[in-house]
Structure formats: C-alpha cells, structure tokens
Amino acid sequence: SKQLSSDQIKNVVSLERIQKLADVNAADVAARFPGVSLIRDGGEGAELVIRGLAPQYNQITIDGIQLPPNIAVNGEFTQSTLVGDRSTNLSMISSGILGGVEVIKSITPDMDAAVFGGVVNFELKKAAFDSSNSPSFELITKGGYNELKNNYNNYRLSGTYQQRFFLQRLGFFLEGSIEKRNPGGNFLDANYVLTDKLNGDLGTPDITNVNLGDYISENERVQLTSVLDYKYSTGEIGFKNLFSFYDIKRVSRGESINQNGIVFGATDTRDKLNSSVNIFSVKQEVPFFNVDLKIAHAYSESLSPKNLSIAFNQRFRFGDFSKLTPKAVASLAVPNEFARYGGISDNSTFVKDRALTAVVDFKSNYFVSKLFTANIKFGGMFQYRKRSYDYNLWSGPASTPSISISQILQSYHGDQVENYSSVIRNFIDNDYSFGNFFNGEYSISYPIDIDLLNLIYDKYWTPELTKRDQFQSTLFDYNGTEDKSAAYFMTKINFNDFVTFLPGVRYQNLTTTYLGYRIEKTLPENYLYKIATKTETHGYLLPMLHLIYKPLSWFQIHFAYTNTLNYPPYSAIVPSYTIDLTSIDYNNFNLNPATSENYDLVFSFFNNEIGLLSLNGFKKRIKDLVFSSQTFVSDLSPYPDLPQRHQLYTFNTYINNPIPIDVWGIETEWQTHFWYLPQPFSWIEFSINYSHIFSQASYPKGELFYDYKEDGSYKVIILNPFYKSRLLNQPNDILNSSIGIDYKGFSGRASVVYINNIFEKADFWLQNRVVSDKSVRWDISIRQKLPWYNTQIFFDLINITGEDEISLNERTNYPESISRYGMFGNFGFGIKF
Numbered sequence: 125s126k127q128l129s130s131d132q133i134k135n136v137v138s139l140e141r142i143q144k145l146a147d148v149n150a151a152d153v154a155a156r157f158p159g160v161s162l163i164r165d166g167g168e169g170a171e172l173v174i175r176g177l178a179p180q181y182n183q184i185t186i187d188g189i190q191l192p193p194n195i196a197v198n199g200e201f202t203q204s205t206l207v208g209d210r211s212t213n214l215s216m217i218s219s220g221i222l223g224g225v226e227v228i229k230s231i232t233p234d235m236d237a238a239v240f241g242g243v244v245n246f247e248l249k250k251a252a253f254d255s256s257n258s259p260s261f262e263l264i265t266k267g268g269y270n271e272l273k274n275n276y277n278n279y280r281l282s283g284t285y286q287q288r289f290f291l292q293r294l295g296f297f298l299e300g301s302i303e304k305r306n307p308g309g310n311f312l313d314a315n316y317v318l319t320d321k322l323n324g325d326l327g328t329p330d331i332t333n334v335n336l337g338d339y340i341s342e343n344e345r346v347q348l349t350s351v352l353d354y355k356y357s358t359g360e361i362g363f364k365n366l367f368s369f370y371d372i373k374r375v376s377r378g379e380s381i382n383q384n385g386i387v388f389g390a391t392d393t394r395d396k397l398n399s400s401v402n403i404f405s406v407k408q409e410v411p412f413f414n415v416d417l418k419i420a421h422a423y424s425e426s427l428s429p430k431n432l433s434i435a436f437n438q439r440f441r442f443g444d445f446s447k448l449t450p451k452a453v454a455s456l457a458v459p460n461e462f463a464r465y466g467g468i469s470d471n472s473t474f475v476k477d478r479a480l481t482a483v484v485d486f487k488s489n490y491f492v493s494k495l496f497t498a499n500i501k502f503g504g505m506f507q508y509r510k511r512s513y514d515y516n517l518w519s520g521p522a523s524t525p526s527i528s529i530s531q532i533l534q535s536y537h538g539d540q541v542e543n544y545s546s547v548i549r550n551f552i553d554n555d556y557s558f559g560n561f562f563n564g565e566y567s568i569s570y571p572i573d574i575d576l577l578n579l580i581y582d583k584y585w586t587p588e589l590t591k592r593d594q595f596q597s598t599l600f601d602y603n604g605t606e607d608k609s610a611a612y613f614m615t616k617i618n619f620n621d622f623v624t625f626l627p628g629v630r631y632q633n634l635t636t637t638y639l640g641y642r643i644e645k646t647l648p649e650n651y652l653y654k655i656a657t658k659t660e661t662h663g664y665l666l667p668m669l670h671l672i673y674k675p676l677s678w679f680q681i682h683f684a685y686t687n688t689l690n691y692p693p694y695s696a697i698v699p700s701y702t703i704d705l706t707s708i709d710y711n712n713f714n715l716n717p718a719t720s721e722n723y724d725l726v727f728s729f730f731n732n733e734i735g736l737l738s739l740n741g742f743k744k745r746i747k748d749l750v751f752s753s754q755t756f757v758s759d760l761s762p763y764p765d766l767p768q769r770h771q772l773y774t775f776n777t778y779i780n781n782p783i784p785i786d787v788w789g790i791e792t793e794w795q796t797h798f799w800y801l802p803q804p805f806s807w808i809e810f811s812i813n814y815s816h817i818f819s820q821a822s823y824p825k826g827e828l829f830y831d832y833k834e835d836g837s838y839k840v841i842i843l844n845p846f847y848k849s850r851l852l853n854q855p856n857d858i859l860n861s862s863i864g865i866d867y868k869g870f871s872g873r874a875s876v877v878y879i880n881n882i883f884e885k886a887d888f889w890l891q892n893r894v895v896s897d898k899s900v901r902w903d904i905s906i907r908q909k910l911p912w913y914n915t916q917i918f919f920d921l922i923n924i925t926g927e928d929e930i931s932l933n934e935r936t937n938y939p940e941s942i943s944r945y946g947m948f949g950n951f952g953f954g955i956k957f
Contacts, residue, residue, distance in 0.1 A: 126226075127736070131616065131626055131670060133230035133684055133724050135793070139223050139249070144864065144871050146905035146920035146950070148305075150222060151214035154244050156862075157227045158740070158791040158813035161855050161879055164929065166307045166341055166374075167945030170215045171195075173882075174227065174241030175742065176787055176817040176854030179211030181240035181690050186366055186401045187247060190236065192424035192477035192509075193694075194397055209475075209513075209694050213426075216370035216397040220264070220282055220301055221349050223249035229742070230684035230724045233612040233628035233668050234485055234501060237688045240720050240746065248364055250351040251286040251295030259287040264954040266918060271926065272946025273308035273340060273559070280304075280952070297351040308340040310562050311378075312942040314450040316933055318891040329891035329935060330446035334453045336568045337378030338558050344371045359408035370397040377556075377571050381457050385440040388463055388548055390572035394430040399423065416485040416503075426475040433470070434577050436548040436570075438463035449938055451565065459569040465546035468581060471517040481507040497618045501628075504611040511694060512603035517593040532580055551576055562944065595643070595651055602698040604638030614668075624672040633663035634691060640700030640711065644767065656765070658699040658713040664689060678731040684724040689717045692750045696778040701766065707774035710763065716780050718749040735796030743788040748780035753824040781822065783846060787854075789817035804867070812861040819854050822846040825888045847888045855896075856881040869909030869916070877901045884931055885940075894940045897930035918952035 127136045135157045147153045151169030155162045163171040163179065171179035184191045193210045224247040231239065254260065261284065268278025282301035288294065313335040320327035346369045353362045372395040380387040402421045407414065438460050445453045485503035533550050553573035561568050614628025636659065643653040666687040673681045692715040702709040722744050729737040757775045760768050793813040799806050825845055833839075862875035878900050885894035906919040929943040 128680060128728060128730060131232050131624075132228045132235075133682055133726055133740070134226050134228045137225045142219060142222055142225065144873055144905060144907065145219075145862070145875065146873075146903045146922050147219045148922070148948075149215050149219055150217035150225075150246055153219050153222065153225050154214075154227060155877070156860050156875075158793050158860070159229070159789070159815040159817070159858065160227060160242075161853075161858055161882065163853070164943075165213075165215060166309065166339075166343070167923070167948065168215050168307070170213050171211055172214065172244060173853045173855070174244075175229065175744075175789060175815075176819055176851055177241030178851070178853040180209070180693065182211070183236065183239045183243045184212040184214065185243060185245045187364060187403055188245060188483075189401060189403050189418065189420040189422060189481060190479070191399065191401065192422050192479055194399065194424040194426045194475065194477065210691065212424075213397060216345065216368045216399060217246070218280075218301055218303060218345060218347055220280070221248065221299055221347055221366070223247040229740075230670070230686055230722065231668070231688065232626065232670065233614045233630040233666070234503060236505070236610070237630055237632050237664075237666050238608075238691055238717075239688055240690050240718075240744065248349055248351055248366065249284075249297055249299065250353055250362075250364075251288050251297040253292050253295075254288060255292070257288060257292070259285060260956065261285055262954065262956045264918075264952060266950050266952030268305060268951075269949040270306055270308060270946065271948070272310070272944065273306065275306050275308075278305045278948075278950075280950075293355050295351070295353045298349070300348045301346070303343075303345040305343045305345075306341060307343065307945060307948070309338070309946070310942075310944040311335075311337045311339070312450060312562070312566065312939060313337075314453075314933075314938065314940055316892065316936075316938075316940070318889045321889070325890045325935065327889075327891060327935075328447065329889075329933060331448060331450065331453060331938070332446070333380055333382040334450045335378060335380045336454060336561075336566055337376055338561060338568060338571075339374055339376040341372060341374040343373075345369070359406065361407075362403070362405040364401075364403040364405075366399070366401045368397075368399045372396070375574050377558075377568075379457070379459070379568060379570075381442075381453055383442055383445070385442075386438040386457055386459065386463065387466065388436040388438070388459075388570050388572065389433060390574060390577060391433045392430065392574050392577060393432075394428065396425070396427040396429070398425050398427070412489055414487045414489075416483075416487070418481070418483045420479075420481045420483075422479045422481070424475075424477050426473070428471075428473040431471045431473075432468070432577065432581055434468045434551075434572065435466040436463040436551070436572075437466040454566050457567075461547065461549035461552075461570070463548040463570075465548075467519070468577075469517065469519045470581065471515065473516075474514045475512070477509065477511045479507055479509045481505065495619065498615060500613070500615045502611075502613045505609065507606075507608040509606040509608070510604075511606070513601060513695070515597060515600050517596040518591065519593055532583060533576075536576055536579060548572070562942075595645070598641050598653060599643060599702060600695065600700075602638055602640045602695070602700065604636065604694075604698070606637075607635045609633050622674055624670070624674075626670040626672075628668050630666045630668065631663065632666060632689065633661065634717070635659065635661040636697060638694070638698045638713070640698035642699070642701050642765075644703040645705065656699040658697075660697070660713060662717050664717070664719065678729060678734070680726075680728045680730075682724070682726040682728070684722070686722045686724075688720050688722060690720070690749070691717050692778070696750060699765075703767065703770060703773075707776065708757075708766070708770060710766065710775065710777040712778045715750055715778060716748050718746055718780070720744050720746045733800055735794065737794045737796075738792065740791040740793075741789075742791070744786070746785040746787065749785055749821070750778050751781045751824060753777055753779045755824070779824065781824070783822040785819065785821040785851065787817070787819040787851065789815060791815045804865070807865045807867045809864045809866060810862070813859070815858040817854055817856065817858075819851040820848055821851050822848050823886050823888070849886050849893070850883040852883055852886055854883050855879050869911075871907040873903075873905045875903045875905075891933070891935040893934040894931050895934050897932050899927055899929060900925070901927050914956045916954050918950065918954065920948075920950040922948040922950075 159175045161173045162169040228243040266280040280303040284299045286297045316329035318329045348367045350365045374393045376391045406417045483505040487501045488499045556571040610632040612630040617625045639657045645651040669685045671683045699713045700711045726740045795811045857880040859878040864873035880898040882896035902924040904921045909916045931940040
C-alpha cells in the first residue's frame with residue numbers, strides 16, 4: 125500500500141521482507157528492486173546502478189538525508205575510469221540495521237533534484253509500540269563460511285534494546301553490531317589493443333598481457349544506531365544517529381605475463397570507510413499548516429593509509445602471443461625462482477566529506493469542496509559541504525643493497541636459506557597455498573611472504589631511500605566547499621478519489637569553490653606548480669508534474685514528468701592542470717550540471733488475489749552529461765589560464781556532451797501470496813521483476829589528420845568526431861525473483877538474480893569495448909522459530925553455484941576479466957526477551 129499510495133513513483137521493501145532474505149549489506153538489499161544492478165567488490169555489493177545509470181547519477185539517503193559520497197577517484201582522463209566521486213559505497217552499511225528500503229524513481233518538487241536514476245532511501249528502525257512499556261532485547265549471533273578459501277572465521281554479533289515510556293509517547297531504540305568476514309577470491313585480467321585498423325570491426329585485437337591473482341581479505345564492520353522519538357498531541361520530535369566503521373585488510377598476490385617476461389607481485393592494502401549521520405527532526409502542527417523541520421550532520425571519510433606493493437621481474441622470451449587466448453598465454457609461462465627484485469612502493473589516500481543540511485517543509489491542511497480536495501506544500505533547503513582529497517606516493521629504489529637485504533633475510537629465515545640475494549625464492553611464504561586456483565584451469569606461482577614485505581619496508585626503506593613522490597602526491601589533491609540551496613512550491617488536488625493532480629516547481633542552486641594545483645613539468649624530475657581557486661554558481665528552475673488516475677478499485681495509472689540534475693564529479697571541476705612534454709591534462713571548472721527530462725508511466729493492478737502487478741515504462745533525455753575527452757588543440761586562447769605555447773599537445777579534459785543522450789526501458793514487477801490455494805500451496809509467497817534497458821550516447825573521439833601535399837609539406841587537421849554506443853554500466857536485462865514458504869514458525873526463501881550484458885568499457889573500436897557475460901546467482905535463506913524462550917535459528921547460502929563475474933572483449937568474446945568469489949554460508953541464532 126505504501127508503494128501505491130505514494131506521490132512519487134517508487135518501489136518499497138519492508139522490514140519483514142529484509143529479515144527473510146540472505147543479503148549481507150544495504151546494497152544487496154536495494155539490488156532486489158526492478159531496474160537496479162550492483163557493482164560488487166570482493167563478492168559483496170558496493171555501489172548501485174539504477175535504470176542503467178551509473179552510481180554517480182543516483183542518490184543514497186538515510187531517512188531523507190543524503191549520505192556523503194565516499195568514493196576516491198584518481199583523476200585519470202578516461203571515460204571508463206570516470207566512475208564518479210559523487211557516488212557512495214554502501215558495503216559499510218549492514219542490512220541488519222535497516223527498518224525499510226525504498227527506491228524512488230520519479231521525485232516530487234520537495235526532494236533534492238540531483239538525481240538521474242533514482243533515490244535509494246534507507247529507513248532506520250525505531251522503538252515499536254508495545255502497551256506493556258517493558259524493555260525489549262534481541263541478541264543475534266551468526267557464523268560464516270567461505271567455500272573458496274575454506275575458512276570459518278566469519279561472524280556477526282548484534283544486540284538491540286528498545287523501549288517506550290510515558291504512555292508510549294517516548295521511544296528509545298539502540299542497536300549495535302560487530303561483524304567480521306574473510307572473503308577471498310581468484311581473478312584474471314587481460315588487456316587488448318587493436319593494431320589492425322584497416323578492416324573495421326573485422327580486425328582482431330592483440331592481447332598484450334595477462335594478470336593472474338589471488339587475494340584474501342579481513343573485513344570488520346562496526347555499527348551503532350540510536351533513535352529517540354517523542355510523540356505529543358500536535359507533533360513529534362526525533363533524533364536519529366548512525367555510526368558506521370568499516371575496516372578492510374586485503375592481501376593480493378599474483379603475476380603479470382607480457383611479451384618481455386613475468387612480473388611477480390604482492391600488495392598489502394588497508395582501507396577504512398567511516399560514516400556518521402545525525403538527524404534532528406521536528407513535526408509540528410500550527411494554524412493552517414503542518415511544519416516538518418530537519419537539521420542534519422553527515423560525515424564520511426575514505427581512508428587508505430596503506431597500499432604497499434613489491435615486484436620481482438623475470439625475463440622470458442614468449443614469442444608472439446598476440447593472437448592467443450588468455451588461457452593459452454598463461455600456459456606459456458615458466459616461472460623461475462631467481463626472478464629479481466623490481467621495486468617497492470606505498471601510497472595513501474584520504475577523502476573527507478562533511479555536510480550540514482537544514483530542510484523545512486510547510487504543508488497546508490486540506491481544502492475540501494464537493495468536487496475536490498486540495499492542499500499546498502512549499503519549503504526549502506540549504507546544505508553546506510566541505511570536501512578534501514589527499515594522495516601520497518612513496519617509492520623505493522629499483523635495486524637494493526644486497527648486504528642490507530641479506531641481513532634482514534638472515535634474521536627472518538635463520539639458517540634455512542643460504543643465498544640471501546634479492547630474488548623471489550627468498551620471499552616465498554611456504555605456509556600460504558593458492559589452493560585449487562580457478563579449479564586448475566590456470567596456474568599461479570610463488571606466494572610472496574607479506575610479513576617479510578612489511579618487515580623490509582619498515583626496517584630497511586628509510587625516508588632517505590623511500591622518498592615521497594612530490595609530483596604524484598600533489599597532482600590530484602584538492603579541497604573546497606559547496607553551498608546548495610533550493611526552494612519549491614507544489615500543490616496536490618484530489619478529484620473524488622479518482623484523479624490526483626500534483627504540479628509543482630523547484631529552484632535549485634549550487635555554488636562551488638575549489639582549490640587545486642596547476643603543474644608544469646620542465647624536466648622528468650622537475651616541475652613548477654601554483655595554486656588556483658575557482659568559484660562557480662549554477663541555478664536551475666525545474667518544473668514537475670504527477671498525475672494519478674484510479675478508475676477502478678484494483679487498477680491505477682501513474683504518469684510523471686520531472687526535470688532533474690546531476691552535478692559534475694568533484695575531481696573534474698577542481699581548477700587543476702598538468703602539462704608535461706607532450707600532453708596537457710586540464711580539469712574543466714566551467715562544466716555545467718547535466719540535466720535530464722524524465723517521463724514515467726506506470727500501470728498497477730492489485731487486489732488480494734493478484735497481489736501487486738505493475739508495468740512501468742520510462743524515458744530520459746539527458747543533456748550536458750560530463751564525458752572525458754582526448755583531442756588536440758591548435759588555439760589555446762579559449763583557455764587563458766594555460767600557457768599559450770603548447771599547441772597540438774594531446775589535450776585531455778572533461779566536456780559537457782553537446783549531443784543529448786536517450787535512456788529508456790521497461791520494468792515489470794509481480795508480488796503475490798497464494799493464500800487462496802489449498803495447502804501447502806497457500807503457504808507460498810512469490811515475487812519477480814524484470815527490466816530491459818536501452819540507451820544511446822555519443823562519445824567524443826579526437827584525432828589528428830595529416831593532409832600531405834605533392835611537395836611533401838602537410839597540414840595538420842584536427843578531427844573531433846563522436847561515436848555512438850551505450851552508457852557505461854548499463855545492463856540490457858535484469859531479472860530478480862524469489863519464492864518462499866511461510867508456515868507457522870518456519871520461513872524459507874530461494875532467490876535468483878540474472879543480469880546480462882553490462883556495458884563496461886567504451887571505445888570507438890568495437891575490438892576495444894568490454895561487456896559483461898550473463899550472470900545467474902542463487903541464494904537460499906531459512907528462518908525457524910524455536911519453541912523455547914522466543915528463539916530462532918538462521919541459515920543462508922549465498923551464490924550457491926559459485927557464479928563468476930566475467931567481462932568479455934566484445935569482438936572476440938575472450939575474457940577481459942574473471943572474478944571468482946565462491947559460495948558463502950551463514951548460520952546463526954537469535955533470542956528476544
């Protein structure tokens with residue numbers, strides 16, 4: 125009913141349904157909705173793609189307050205790496221704290237308009253009403269199993285306290301949890317380049333290298349939520365808090381095979397994702413109006429204090445393997461334990477984002493007449509954001525004094541090894557096994573000892589030897605502020621419960637002020653830099669309209685016309701540039717926000733027998749979307765802040781795409797309970813949703829054309845054509861389905877997610893494009909209440925078949941990447957008292 129009665133077009137999942145599914149975190153829960161797909165990290169959901177629109181085009185909120193973006197972007201000028209630092213990694217939020225989830229796909233004027241795909245709103249739990257006024261406690265413990273790494277060292281502990289006081293008016297809810305998971309995986313990456321450009325799409329790309337790797341992680345997630353609410357005769361006061369701390373330790377080992385030989389390597393990585401949201405709200409009735417006030421603080425930090433890597437090089441003559449498959453290339457490798465030390469490095473990244481938000485809404489009482497009822501709603505918001513990005517890189521020498529290394533190896537190994545030179549044989553961890561790597565389809569050698577790597581780095585590489593790379597450590601750094609303000613007006617008119625008409629308009633403004641670094645390299649080791657600050661302001665008037673027609677008690681039509689925005693990535697509008705000997709990397713601080721004109725039409729059928737059956741068609745026309753662009757510039761006068769002596773350098777920048785982009789698709793959903801059938805069929809609940817999405821985008825492609833004359837002279841002509849393809853991260857098909865049984869104290873669910881053909885890399889040449897292979901993931905969740913002390917047990921199997929994530933070269937169907945996570949299992953016990 126919440127989905128049908130909403131003024132927005134939305135999908136809703138209740139707390140009851142969340143508790144019946146095997147989802148690990150908030151992203152996994154949201155991915156059950158129509159038109160939503162996941163970007164995974166380590167087998168867990170991390171970011172959400174909605175209606176084929178990448179994470180940076182969507183918004184994540186907690187009870188209506190935006191979670192700060194926490195993605196670190198390195199600033200590379202390619203469309204595939206323009207992942208968007210306005211997106212949010214949701215792996216830090218456990219599904220256990222959620223009281224409900226909704227995905228809003230067509231907004232109303234009282235909502236932040238900075239969204240293209242959808243708004244994912246997570247509701248926090250609050251104290252349930254209970255006439256006894258007694259405290260309620262719940263304890264849940266879960267243990268987990270990772271099939272790929274055969275480890276059982278996974279657990280989750282959570283505790284909940286809730287109680288209402290003063291005749292149910294005051295409620296207090298407190299929940300804390302600690303979780304540890306040890307996911308691992310095998311991965312393959314292959315890189316291709318097209319050299320045969322004379323045969324169009326028929327040319328075959330050349331494989332340049334194959335990377336094989338294995339990793340093991342230790343992920344710890346700690347969360348605390350508290351909700352205080354007080355209800356009185358004319359209003360309500362609330363205070364909600366969410367604190368989330370996510371610590372990821374990951375060790376990767378692997379080898380990279382190229383024409384010149386093999387590079388063996390290992391990386392020890394530490395990542396932290398910390399977030400907090402604090403929301404104070406007041407709902408108050410005043411004469412003629414209901415006032416809703418929210419004041420919120422939101423903070424996130426993405427910290428990678430450690431990314432320590434070591435490499436060993438083995439020269440090997442493979443011959444020409446450019447036309448082979450990745451498996452054939454990998455089979456040619458003959459590892460040698462005398463591969464020489466090739467370098468050590470460490471880097472860190474620290475992103476901080478803090479936002480202070482105030483929102484106020486005034487909603488009038490209904491005006492009632494014989495023909496219609498109506499009300500008005502108006503209000504506004506203001507948000508202040510402060511954000512910074514800091515990157516640092518340290519690199520050790522490519523060769524090492526053998527005496528110093530020998531001393532450390534002697535101390536570490538004792539008398540077990542005679543030769544203490546810097547070769548990989550002395551860095552192997554004999555206690556670590558790669559196991560059945562890719563089920564024996566590929567082989568991988570020499571697991572590097574991570575403890576030894578850290579020992580050498582801590583004791584040998586002094587600040588004098590491991591110098592901070594000043595150039596790389598300055599290149600992408602920035603800090604700045606944003607002021608977002610908005611005002612809106614809307615009215616809602618109901619005609620005899622058959623027609624609801626909701627027109628409105630929103631004005632939204634964003635003022636950005638960012639500081640960046642402008643760098644010019646004079647020699648490979650020397651450069652000049654200066655600091656620049658720019659302020660830009662953009663305001664838009666955004667009309668919107670919703671029309672709901674309900675001709676029958678079991679049928680409803682909802683049409684929506686909305687206009688929305690998307691602000692450029694932070695890293696794209698920082699006033700920075702870098703000039704080296706042949707190229708210019710130029711951030712475009714003059715970028716405009718992208719705009720989208722959106723149409724939605726939903727047909728809904730519903731009654732006790734049907735359940736809910738809906739069919740949704742949507743279309744979006746997006747203008748000024750930010751794309752990366754590589755071209756050549758003969759006249760630099762449009763860029764007065766650049767030195768004017770670098771004509772015809774390779775020019776990398778960001779642009780507002782001058783060609784509109786169209787996205788359209790269909791979404792269907794059916795939710796039902798077969799209560800009217802004879803037992804045992806009356807116990808069955810069933811849901812299924814399917815989405816098919818289309819898009820057409822034009823990507824820029826800059827080229828130099830040399831027009832030669834008979835006398836041997838030539839003229840350089842710059843061509844800036846566009847080529848057409850899909851939007852990045854857009855899947856063709858998404859299907860979610862679950863079937864379950866609820867009988868007395870038993871609840872069991874089997875669910876499946878099918879996704880096909882996600883567009884992952886754009887390029888003018890078909891041979892350089894990447895799409896995902898089809899993926900089918902099965903999960904099972906079982907809940908059984910026990911007859912003693914209000915207890916229950918839990919059992920989950922996630923990715924039962926161990927489905928891989930595979931990306932393919934669109935021309936050859938050879939794998940571009942394979943990620944294998946295996947199956948996860950959970951078993952738990954809960955008690956309420």
